[in-house]
Amino acid sequence: MIRRDVVISGIGLVSALGEGPDAHWETLSVGAKPVVDEASYAPWTVHPLPALSLDTQIPKKGDQRQMEPWQRLGTYAAGLAIDDAGARDLVDDMHLIVAAGGGERDVPLDEQVNAELANSNDTGSRLNELLATGLRPTLFLAQLSNLLAGNISIVHGVTGSSRTFMGEESAAADALRIAHARLSEGRGEIALVGGAFTAQRWDMLLLYRGQDGMWQGPHKPLSERPVAGQGGMILGGMAGFLVLETAEHARARGARVLARLDAVASDASRRTAPGDAAEAARALLPRVAPTGVDAVISGASGAPEAWAEEENFLRGLDAPVRRPANLIGHGVEGAFPAHVALAALALSRGGFYAAMDPADAGEAAAPSRILVTGFGQWRGEALATLSRAEKN
Amino acid sequence: MRDHLGRPLVAVTGIGAVTSLGFGLQDNWSRLLAGQSGIRRITRFPTDHLKTTIAGCVDLPEETGGETFTSPMRVERMAGFAIEEAVTAAAIGAKGSFPGPLFLGMPPVEVEWPNRFDLARQAGSPSYAAMTGASAGRHDIYETFLFGGVGERLAARFGTRGAPISLTTACATGGSAIQLGVEAIQRGECDACIAVGADASVHAEALIRFSLLSALSTRNEEPEKASRPFEKNRGGFVMSEGAAALVLEDYDAAKARGAKILGLVSGCGERADNFHRTRSNPDGRAIVGAMKNALDDAGLEPDQVSYVNGHGTGTPENDKMENFGMRAVFGENAPPISSNKSMIGHTLSAAGALEAAFSLLTIRDQRLPPTINHDEPDPNITLDVVPNVARDAPVKHVLSNSFGFGGQNVCLVLSGEPA
Numbered sequence: 001m002i003r004r005d006v007v008i009s010g011i012g013l014v015s016a017l018g019e020g021p022d023a024h025w026e027t028l029s030v031g032a033k034p035v036v037d038e039a040s041y042a043p044w045t046v047h048p049l050p051a052l053s054l055d056t057q058i059p060k061k062g063d064q065r066q067m068e069p070w071q072r073l074g075t076y077a078a079g080l081a082i083d084d085a086g087a088r089d090l091v092d093d094m095h096l097i098v099a100a101g102g103g104e105r106d107v108p109l110d111e112q113v114n115a116e117l118a119n120s121n122d123t124g125s126r127l128n129e130l131l132a133t134g135l136r137p138t139l140f141l142a143q144l145s146n147l148l149a150g151n152i153s154i155v156h157g158v159t160g161s162s163r164t165f166m167g168e169e170s171a172a173a174d175a176l177r178i179a180h181a182r183l184s185e186g187r188g189e190i191a192l193v194g195g196a197f198t199a200q201r202w203d204m205l206l207l208y209r210g211q212d213g214m215w216q217g218p219h220k221p222l223s224e225r226p227v228a229g230q231g232g233m234i235l236g237g238m239a240g241f242l243v244l245e246t247a248e249h250a251r252a253r254g255a256r257v258l259a260r261l262d263a264v265a266s267d268a269s270r271r272t273a274p275g276d277a278a279e280a281a282r283a284l285l286p287r288v289a290p291t292g293v294d295a296v297i298s299g300a301s302g303a304p305e306a307w308a309e310e311e312n313f314l315r316g317l318d319a320p321v322r323r324p325a326n327l328i329g330h331g332v333e334g335a336f337p338a339h340v341a342l343a344a345l346a347l348s349r350g351g352f353y354a355a356m357d358p359a360d361a362g363e364a365a366a367p368s369r370i371l372v373t374g375f376g377q378w379r380g381e382a383l384a385t386l387s388r389a390e391k392n
Numbered sequence: 393m394r395d396h397l398g399r400p401l402v403a404v405t406g407i408g409a410v411t412s413l414g415f416g417l418q419d420n421w422s423r424l425l426a427g428q429s430g431i432r433r434i435t436r437f438p439t440d441h442l443k444t445t446i447a448g449c450v451d452l453p454e455e456t457g458g459e460t461f462t463s464p465m466r467v468e469r470m471a472g473f474a475i476e477e478a479v480t481a482a483a484i485g486a487k488g489s490f491p492g493p494l495f496l497g498m499p500p501v502e503v504e505w506p507n508r509f510d511l512a513r514q515a516g517s518p519s520y521a522a523m524t525g526a527s528a529g530r531h532d533i534y535e536t537f538l539f540g541g542v543g544e545r546l547a548a549r550f551g552t553r554g555a556p557i558s559l560t561t562a563c564a565t566g567g568s569a570i571q572l573g574v575e576a577i578q579r580g581e582c583d584a585c586i587a588v589g590a591d592a593s594v595h596a597e598a599l600i601r602f603s604l605l606s607a608l609s610t611r612n613e614e615p616e617k618a619s620r621p622f623e624k625n626r627g628g629f630v631m632s633e634g635a636a637a638l639v640l641e642d643y644d645a646a647k648a649r650g651a652k653i654l655g656l657v658s659g660c661g662e663r664a665d666n667f668h669r670t671r672s673n674p675d676g677r678a679i680v681g682a683m684k685n686a687l688d689d690a691g692l693e694p695d696q697v698s699y700v701n702g703h704g705t706g707t708p709e710n711d712k713m714e715n716f717g718m719r720a721v722f723g724e725n726a727p728p729i730s731s732n733k734s735m736i737g738h739t740l741s742a743a744g745a746l747e748a749a750f751s752l753l754t755i756r757d758q759r760l761p762p763t764i765n766h767d768e769p770d771p772n773i774t775l776d777v778v779p780n781v782a783r784d785a786p787v788k789h790v791l792s793n794s795f796g797f798g799g800q801n802v803c804l805v806l807s808g809e810p811a
Contacts, residue, residue, distance in 0.1 A: 100500075101539060102500055114512040114523075118508075118518060124437055124438030127505060131600050132441045135597075135601065137604040140605065141670070144500065144562075144798070146560045146797075146798045149561075149664075150562075154666050154667070154668070159664040161663065162664035163561055163568055163572075163800075164560050164800075165558065166498075166559060167538075167558045170555050171539065171540070174555055178557075178572070181579060203502070205520075206523055210527045210530040210532075211535075212531075266554065267555055379544050379555075
């Protein structure tokens with residue numbers, strides 16, 4: 001079977017630090033401060049999204065109204081990636097894989113129903129009545145997981161194919177892995193892949209709180225949280241979308257190449273004993289980086305067990321590490337593609353980032369190969385490597 | 393053996409199924425051929441104030457008399473049943489150790505009302521802030537409603553390899569799961585895998601949501617008559633539950649271990665629509681593209697397709713567009729098409745997998761399942777829809793259509809074992 005090189009020719013990146021490659025490069029290469037909102041969801045700190053000029057990527061107000069904030073964020077970032085790749089005229093045959101989480105609940109309605117029914121004996125008939133009269137007709141599609149991809153097709157015209165993966169951090173890593181494999185083996189020439197996550201949402205805080213993996217209280221450096229005997233995860237709104245294409249296709253259309261995506265590998269150890277996840281990641285390493293790497297962008301979320309496993313894994317690598325979650329939080333489905341976007345950005349600028357967390361040690365003046373790690377807060381281990389593109 | 397593009401052939405060596413017609417592949421198939429409907433009045437929860445009070449519910453034995461399960465728990469049980477049946481039929485691997493990955497098509501899940509009421513009671517307040525405080529230590533809620541939860545538990549139970557892939561492409565989900573599995577085998581990532589589609593979304597809030605889209609039939613007084621694909625008086629689809637699992641294998645590897653070959657997945661095609669959130673582009677481009685891509689992928693000309701297992705939801709719009717798309721692809725000599733959904737309703741995330749399973753049995757038995765409730769033909773539907781009664785027919789290749797909300801369309805070609 002043929003194996004073709006796959007490159008990254010566009011990134012769509014939104015985080016608490018801003019939007020777009022320039023904003024991220026300018027702050028992160030000199031050393032950024034975390035951007036946090038410690039009050040709105042106290043005791044849960046979140047990294048908020050920047051204000052988005054939605055009209056620039058989702059010009060029709062009608063389309064904006066058909067989406068809740070999570071779909072809008074993803075659709076917006078997908079558009080940024082397409083623009084960055086100069087690929088607006090290639091969307092007809094562009095393949096799409098989105099890593100999706102759950103859409104928004106109608107929080108005021110839920111609280112109103114709770115207030116009436118949580119202590120009632122009639123949670124059937126009356127619940128139906130409250131929902132039948134209270135649910136907005138547009139809400140269902142505006143929060144449905146596969147409709148982020150649907151909206152990317154509608155708003156940006158991406159119609160080659162459309163798939164939506166679910167499963168937190170792993171979903172995003174596998175979306176990238178499969179998009180890469182499909183292009184590499186000749187199923188299409190260009191693909192859009194990514195994920196988005198909104199942290200300013202009580203429904204998500206409620207879900208993730210259940211594992212006791214979340215940090216309570218004001219922001220504290222990521223690497224100092226897991227030792228305090230409680231969870232270390234602070235959620236952060238972010239989106240990362242990547243335009244992938246075959247090297248040949250990029251060359252033929254004279255596209256600017258940010259980096260080569262060498263390999264993506266994933267696994268899901270059962271994590272029944274300490275060391276399982278670290279071992280699973282170590283087993284993936286030769287598949288993505290047989291000759292080593294110059295630098296690492298870590299997907300550490302701050303979830304305590306995953307933190308210990310990843311630190312164990314990182315100790316075996318002789319390369320400087322950067323931990324973006326200290327600055328922008330953990331973005332679940334958005335995290336892995338956002339971190340891959342950061343790696344591509346550094347390779348394209350011929351430099352690397354200043355320390356992002358107090359534990360970030362070492363310098364890499366101009367890395368040629370960067371490893372991106374992903375240790376899911378509950379399950380999933382993933383690695384990707386990117387290399388500096390040859391001059392074209 | 394290799395296909396026309398030099399790829400390994402992908403065989404199906406085990407199938408499992410559960411629908412409102414019953415548990416087990418053979419029972420389901422016999423009832424489909426007999427033209428039976430699984431659509432009934434909903435009894436699992438109160439239906440007051442609902443516009444639609446019928447569905448194709450799968451009532452789990454564990455639920456009788458007790459508390460009903462949450463949607464992800466029901467998805468897990470049904471998918472688990474179907475996988476167990478498929479893996480047993482394929483006689484592959486050892487118990488709890490399947491030699492390949494899992495591709496799981498399932499609906500998105502979220503924390504449900506009983507959990508919210510429970511947390512609000514504990515917190516003594518209806519607010520999310522208070523509920524979040526009260527959810528400390530609730531690993532049960534976290535692991536149940538994580539999107540990756542069901543896949544992880546199934547992967548652990550059946551001992552599949554690598555990261556399980558959970559996915560949703562709305563009503564095309566089951567087809568997408570099979571397509572991902574086929575691609576994994578074709579690229580040599582594995583010799584075998586499990587592709588499953590499962591859905592268990594019948595609860596009050598989901599019914600209300602679909603009702604607000606005017607998508608559901610409201611023919612509540614005659615449940616078994618409510619799903620009327622391609623018929624003049626069709627008024628929407630009927631929500632249903634179910635699951636199907638397929639064991640997919642590299643054909644040569646399956647033959648080498650002496651496995652019984654149930655058929656091939658010989659082609660997959662997809663095409664996304666960018667017209668509207670719930671409607672196809674009137675030019676039919678995406679659904680026509682998906683059908684043509686599947687035929688091209690299988691290396692077939694349209695006249696080699698003997699029968700089409702239609703998407704056939706019974707909404708006025710879908711069936712009209714499917715008829716249009718069929719004519720665009722097949723012209724005057726379109727093969728017969730029938731809709732399993734006339735009997736088992738629309739099993740949403742499971743539909744593509746169930747319909748692929750039944751397509752393989754159509755080839756095995758050389759018998760077309762009917763489209764029931766065909767009382768009055770719609771003059772705009774010009775296809776042979778195998779009305780009301782199953783019939784024998786020579787069938788070599790079946791095209792199975794799945795068209796989803798959000799414009800996600802997947803078509804599969806199922807074929808008999810090569811001579």
